[in-house]
Amino acid sequence: MNHLTFSLPERGLALVAGLFNLVIGLAFFFLPELQLPVWPVSISPVLDRFIGAIVIGNGVAAIYLSTEREWARVRPLALVATVYGTLVAGALLYHLLWLKAQPVFWLYFLFDVPFLLVYYALFVYHDIAPRFSKQVAEQNTIILDDRQQ
Secondary structure: OOOOOOHHHHHHHHHHHHHHHHHHHHHHHHHHHHHHOOOOOOOOHHHHHHHHHHHHHHHHHHHHHHOOOOHHHHHHHHHHHHHHHHHHHHHHHHHHHOOOOOOOOOHHHHHHHHHHHHHHHHHHHHHHHHHHHHHHHHHHHHHHHHHOO
16 A cells, blocks of 8 residues: 555545444534434534534535545645544543533544544554654654765
8 A cells, every 4th residue: 555545445445434424423513402312411403503513514624525536635624633533532521521421422532532543543644654664764764874984
């Protein structure tokens, strides 16, 4: 695989994540009318729709990512999803461990973590590892040049 391309399996994962987020986002957005139990505590209809809009936006972005073949075009939206997911996981963990939130919120945390692991793996493969390899190669070239002189 080439770290500059967004492979077919990666695009497939983006599509699955996008569709799943779209369903969850729509459930939140229409929660006041549908009375679906998607959140274990009572929240206002405005907050339901606010959460739904964010998750729908993430879902549409992930579906869009599934059509791209170039990592450079995927990277900005993947970065937004990574930051968003990390903040959500951190906030949930804080509420669970220190503020003694209801144990059902562990399900939300455990749902968020696999998505984060995929995004972290994407950034390691596409951004961090190639930069590290390039730095190592440059250092080896410098060492070889010094030895030849």
